[in-house]
Amino acid sequence: MQTVTLIPVMQSKISIEAETITPNNFAGKTREEIENITIWEGNHKTRLFEFFKIALEGKDSPENTKIIINGSIPRVKRVGEGMTDGMILINGDVDMHVGAKMQGGVITVKGNADSWAGREMKGGEIIIGGDAGYYLGAGYRGESCGMRGGKIIVFGDVKDYAGEHICGGEILIKGSAGLMPGISNNGGIITIEGNTEIPGAEMKKGTIKINGVVETLVPSYKQEDDEEIDGIVYNKYTGDVVAGGKGSLYIKK
Amino acid sequence: MSELLIKNGRVFDPINSINGDIMDIAIKNGKIVDDISLSPDTKVIDASSMIVMPGGVDAHSHIAGSKVNSGRIMCPNDSRSGIEKRTKITRPCSGYTVPNTFAMGYRYAKLGYTTVFEAAIPILHARHTHEEFGDIPIIDKGGLVLFGSNWQVMEAVRENDIEKLAAYIAWGLSASRGYGVKIVNPGGGEAWGFGKNVSGLHDTVPNFDVTPAEIITGLAKANEMLHLPHSIHLHCNLLGKPGNYKTTIETMKLLENIKPSMDRQVVHITHMTFNAWGGTNWGDFESKADAVADYLNQHDHVTVDMGQLIFGNATTMTADGPMQYANARLLATKWTNGDVELEDASGVVPLSYIRKMYIHDIMWAVGLEVALLTKNPWQVLLTTDHPNGGPFVNYPEVIALLMSARKREEEMLKLSNKMRDRTTLSGIERELDWYDIAIKTRASHAKILGLTDHGKGHLGAYADADVTIYHINPDQVDAGREHATVKKAFEKPAYTIKDGEFVVRNGEITATPEGRTFWVNASVPEEDNTRLMKDLRLKFRKYYSINLANYMVQDNYVKHPVVIKAGGS
Ligand SMILES: [Zn+2]
Numbered sequence: 001m002q003t004v005t006l007i008p009v010m011q012s013k014i015s016i017e018a019e020t021i022t023p024n025n026f027a028g029k030t031r032e033e034i035e036n037i038t039i040w041e042g043n044h045k046t047r048l049f050e051f052f053k054i055a056l057e058g059k060d061s062p063e064n065t066k067i068i069i070n071g072s073i074p075r076v077k078r079v080g081e082g083m084t085d086g087m088i089l090i091n092g093d094v095d096m097h098v099g100a101k102m103q104g105g106v107i108t109v110k111g112n113a114d115s116w117a118g119r120e121m122k123g124g125e126i127i128i129g130g131d132a133g134y135y136l137g138a139g140y141r142g143e144s145c146g147m148r149g150g151k152i153i154v155f156g157d158v159k160d161y162a163g164e165h166i167c168g169g170e171i172l173i174k175g176s177a178g179l180m181p182g183i184s185n186n187g188g189i190i191t192i193e194g195n196t197e198i199p200g201a202e203m204k205k206g207t208i209k210i211n212g213v214v215e216t217l218v219p220s221y222k223q224e225d226d227e228e229i230d231g232i233v234y235n236k237y238t239g240d241v242v243a244g245g246k247g248s249l250y251i252k253k
Numbered sequence: 254m255s256e257l258l259i260k261n262g263r264v265f266d267p268i269n270s271i272n273g274d275i276m277d278i279a280i281k282n283g284k285i286v287d288d289i290s291l292s293p294d295t296k297v298i299d300a301s302s303m304i305v306m307p308g309g310v311d312a313h314s315h316i317a318g319s320k321v322n323s324g325r326i327m328c329p330n331d332s333r334s335g336i337e338k339r340t341k342i343t344r345p346c347s348g349y350t351v352p353n354t355f356a357m358g359y360r361y362a363k364l365g366y367t368t369v370f371e372a373a374i375p376i377l378h379a380r381h382t383h384e385e386f387g388d389i390p391i392i393d394k395g396g397l398v399l400f401g402s403n404w405q406v407m408e409a410v411r412e413n414d415i416e417k418l419a420a421y422i423a424w425g426l427s428a429s430r431g432y433g434v435k436i437v438n439p440g441g442g443e444a445w446g447f448g449k450n451v452s453g454l455h456d457t458v459p460n461f462d463v464t465p466a467e468i469i470t471g472l473a474k475a476n477e478m479l480h481l482p483h484s485i486h487l488h489c490n491l492l493g494k495p496g497n498y499k500t501t502i503e504t505m506k507l508l509e510n511i512k513p514s515m516d517r518q519v520v521h522i523t524h525m526t527f528n529a530w531g532g533t534n535w536g537d538f539e540s541k542a543d544a545v546a547d548y549l550n551q552h553d554h555v556t557v558d559m560g561q562l563i564f565g566n567a568t569t570m571t572a573d574g575p576m577q578y579a580n581a582r583l584l585a586t587k588w589t590n591g592d593v594e595l596e597d598a599s600g601v602v603p604l605s606y607i608r609k610m611y612i613h614d615i616m617w618a619v620g621l622e623v624a625l626l627t628k629n630p631w632q633v634l635l636t637t638d639h640p641n642g643g644p645f646v647n648y649p650e651v652i653a654l655l656m657s658a659r660k661r662e663e664e665m666l667k668l669s670n671k672m673r674d675r676t677t678l679s680g681i682e683r684e685l686d687w688y689d690i691a692i693k694t695r696a697s698h699a700k701i702l703g704l705t706d707h708g709k710g711h712l713g714a715y716a717d718a719d720v721t722i723y724h725i726n727p728d729q730v731d732a733g734r735e736h737a738t739v740k741k742a743f744e745k746p747a748y749t750i751k752d753g754e755f756v757v758r759n760g761e762i763t764a765t766p767e768g769r770t771f772w773v774n775a776s777v778p779e780e781d782n783t784r785l786m787k788d789l790r791l792k793f794r795k796y797y798s799i800n801l802a803n804y805m806v807q808d809n810y811v812k813h814p815v816v817i818k819a820g821g822s
Pocket of ligand 1: 523524638
């Protein structure tokens with residue numbers, strides 16, 4: 001087992017691009033090597049030790065590497081981008097794009113994650129203890145696929161467009177979701193335990209299940225017979241007819 | 254005085270019938286000269302065991318203007334690829350199917366191309382095209398202007414007033430600072446204003462009482478009346494529909510009896526990948542490239558280009574609005590639709606060509622079949638109809654496919670069996686040689702555009718000193734077997750020289766001069782112009798959203814113009 005602990009020692013007002021913070025990149029490296037890993041503060045190239053105090057225990061492969069960030073890093077973006085193995089634990093908040101393009105492993109955020117968490121992820125798991133921002137598990141601008149696999153769990157609320165263009169994988173939101181969750185869903189599964197508005201617009205396939213109150217429903221869904229899942233009775237709809245879609249939308253009765 | 258001597262290269266200059274001879278090419282003050290007296294200031298390049306060709310010319314590409322920009326706007330995802338940092342002399346680049354303006358110039362130059370023509374400019378939006386031209390470094394440019402669904406054109410055709418039609422073309426080219434006559438799905442752009450399309454050459458355009466056949470022949474006659482350097486340049490009706498090869502051949506037949514005003518074709522029909530299709534629907538879809546090639550082999554009044562399909566992402570963009578609507582519905586994808594007031598329509602649809610989807614596989618074969626089954630290499634240009642068939646950066650791939658039956662066979666192994674059954678590609682053994690490739694990538698483009706007398710596409714004395722030197726020795730490389738080596742050599746020329754200046758060395762940009770813009774100024778008899786202007790003033794007053802006085806592209810929008818004179822003899 002290799003454990004790398006990062007303690008934030010300086011906060012930046014401008015965003016830090018830190019796609020280099022992954023178990024894949026840390027595994028097998030010495031403390032000095034990790035301290036000298038490149039990150040970008042705006043357009044200024046810098047190194048990890050400028051912002052973090054780093055402690056290291058052991059030396060192992062990516063799947064046995066755990067990164068612990070002890071504190072909030074609200075301006076550090078892209079943590080865990082593309083990681084395939086191992087674990088990241090953030091004891092605090094994190095900025096945008098955490099776990100983007102992730103393929104495997106687990107990221108746990110104890111606080112809040114900003115927008116685009118799990119953007120275009122293909123596998124692995126992201127657990128967010130607090131709230132998440134906009135475009136959770138979505139595709140970046142213009143992409144036809146967001147998340148394709150893996151799982152995201154958010155214990156708090158999320159903002160608009162959760163799971164936009166999701167093509168696979170699963171999103172579970174324990175709180176409420178903003179506008180238009182699962183817009184252009186093309187095969188993913190989204191469960192919202194709280195309230196939301198206008199779910200599933202342009203859904204082609206996949207499933208959206210809502211246990212709270214739905215403020216507005218797009219008119220282009222066809223109502224089917226009620227269905228009972230795990231002891232709860234749902235209004236079931238299929239659509240979005242506008243997109244020739246065959247997705248399933250369940251809203252608790 | 255800058256002087257340059259390229260020594261001992263294997264020169265392929267088809268316009269001057271030079272086929273791989275070992276020669277020196279001398280350059281003085283940006284022009285090719287017969288020879289120079291060596292002075293201490295003369296730079297000398299040893300090109301022995303390298304191929305020397307004129308700079309590449311692309312007669313049909315979509316590099317600038319409102320359609321390209323629509324593609325950029327609707328595909329922000331495209332700009333995530335192709336990212337290149339700025340250097341001391343180059344600006345940052347991004348994009349693959351719709352790269353930014355700088356990348357257009359750098360990437361063409363890096364492939365050894367020095368002249369590129371934008372193939373569809375609505376007159377109304379020409380100013381935008383020229384603004385982008387101004388931003389595209391290195392290469393010389395020019396543009397073909399859309400006339401095929403234009404009210405003024407259709408009215409003149411209906412009145413059978415070819416003189417007035419010619420006057421309008423002359424005026425339109427001047428208004429747009431454009432080079433030639435482009436026709437896209439004639440009549441269809443207007444019909445699309447009413448949610449319709451034209452169903453064939455003899456269908457009537459709503460409200461205008463003319464047919465596509467009449468529009469095409471009228472424009473061809475006016476084009477020749479004006480002695481324009483380029484012929485009409487045509488995107489056929491029914492493009493993108495199974496069975497359209499019949500319309501394509503019928504269109505060629507329409508023009509058999511029109512006399513060209515100079516030594517060139519009467520019509521250039523573009524992107525055969527999309528209009529040599531058989532079948533009656535997508536189920537029995539098949540290639541009819543052989544039928545089209547048969548016709549080409551018997552007639553020399555037509556030239557075509559491949560519009561070769563490249564697997565992967567493409568962004569289709571055309572004035573063919575109704576075809577793009579059908580495309581967007583079929584693929585359930587995003588789409589932009591444009592209306593160009595009295596002039597035309599447009600549509601942009603991003604898509605992906607996917608191996609083993611037999612329709613895409615067959616389309617891939619069609620372009621290659623037309624190029625290989627047509628005997629005369631001058632008749633079929635190598636293009637990808639960038640970015641409709643795929644981005645131009647893939648030209649080396651197409652070159653390798655044309656030069657190697659083995660490469661085609663290797664590629665076909667990755668494709669569906671339906672492609673083998675419904676095309677003739679697997680039976681074609683022909684492999685093009687270096688001379689053929691020089692024809693298809695520069696000489697014929699320049700000839701078809703009428704640019705050879707203006708210094709393009711060849712290395713004769715007084716030609717522009719646009720030269721590409723490729724790091725490959727034709728004596729040592731068997732292109733049929735070593736197709737990967739061929740592709741690599743064409744991807745990364747040793748040198749691209751533009752107007753006598755090194756712009757690329759070993760794949761790196763070394764200078765970024767501004768290119769020129771060619772346009773055609775055709776004169777017409779005053780009386781024809783008077784009749785035309787009476788019509789136009791009325792149209793601008795009644796219908797256009799812009800004043801006639803504000804319509805013309807002003808000269809300060811056109812950087813380094815080269816004006817070619819034309820007009821009645
Ligand atoms: Zn085109």
